[in-house]
Amino acid sequence: MFNTFFSRLEEEFKKTLIHFETTIQTLRTGRAHISVLDNILVNSYDNMVPLDQVGSLSAPDAQTIAISVWDKSMIAPIMNAIRESDLGLNPTNDSTLIRIPMPRPTEERRLELTKTLDKYAEESRISLRHTRQNFINELKRLEKDKEISEDDRKVSEKEIQSLLEKHSSLIEEKSKEKKTDIMQV
Numbered sequence: 001m002f003n004t005f006f007s008r009l010e011e012e013f014k015k016t017l018i019h020f021e022t023t024i025q026t027l028r029t030g031r032a033h034i035s036v037l038d039n040i041l042v043n044s045y046d047n048m049v050p051l052d053q054v055g056s057l058s059a060p061d062a063q064t065i066a067i068s069v070w071d072k073s074m075i076a077p078i079m080n081a082i083r084e085s086d087l088g089l090n091p092t093n094d095s096t097l098i099r100i101p102m103p104r105p106t107e108e109r110r111l112e113l114t115k116t117l118d119k120y121a122e123e124s125r126i127s128l129r130h131t132r133q134n135f136i137n138e139l140k141r142l143e144k145d146k147e148i149s150e151d152d153r154k155v156s157e158k159e160i161q162s163l164l165e166k167h168s169s170l171i172e173e174k175s176k177e178k179k180t181d182i183m184q185v
Contacts, residue, residue: 002156005135009160012131013167020124020171024178027113031181032059032102042081044074054078055098067091067098105182113182121175125168132164 025035034057041048051057055069055078069075075093082091082100091100105113136157143153 002152005138005156006159006163009131009135009163012135013128013163016124016127016131017167017170017174019127020120021174023120024117024174027117027178027182031062032065032100034059034065036087036102037065037082037100040081040085040087042074043077051078051081063102065100065102067100069096069098072096110182114179117175117178117182121171124171128164128167128171132160135160 025033026038037051037057040051042051042054044054051067054071054074055067058066058068060066067078069078072095075095075098078098079091079093082089082098088103089100091098093099139148139153139156139160142148143150148156
């Protein structure tokens with residue numbers, strides 16, 4: 001019983017960690033990475049679709065993202081979607097390829113990005129604590145229903161806490177790495 005309980009807990013904690021990692025990838029550091037375009041939707045024949053469904057994305061060098069468009073009629077809508085996004089990017093095109101130069105963020109912008117990163121990290125830690133509380137409540141219910149003993153509950157709560165601390169430190173570690181990446185000139 002406890003094996004499935006702790007594997008479910010571990011899975012929930014991992015989901016939070018993966019969500020955090022995915023979220024912080026969209027923070028621009030000045031280096032080209034196609035994940036910064038993940039949230040951009042393009043109007044393709046009256047449907048809003050993700051950018052990667054209208055062309056192939058690549059980062060040919062550290063300062064440029066390139067989009068090889070499959071349908072030339074989509075160049076203008078793609079460029080408009082990128083310009084209208086809150087990313088502050090200015091794409092150019094040469095009739096088949098859209099190039100997006102990645103400007104270096106200013107010191108003020110880098111500080112702003114670190115604050116956003118801190119906010120994402122705190123939201124993830126809060127999510128971990130909510131998950132911990134849900135599983136502790138489940139343990140209390142099991143104890144109340146006489147399915148586990150009080151000692152089992154207490155030991156399990158300590159293990160839950162240690163798993164929480166492990167995942168919180170992973171979030172902190174990823175956050176520090178990203179902060180270093182952002183602040184690098």
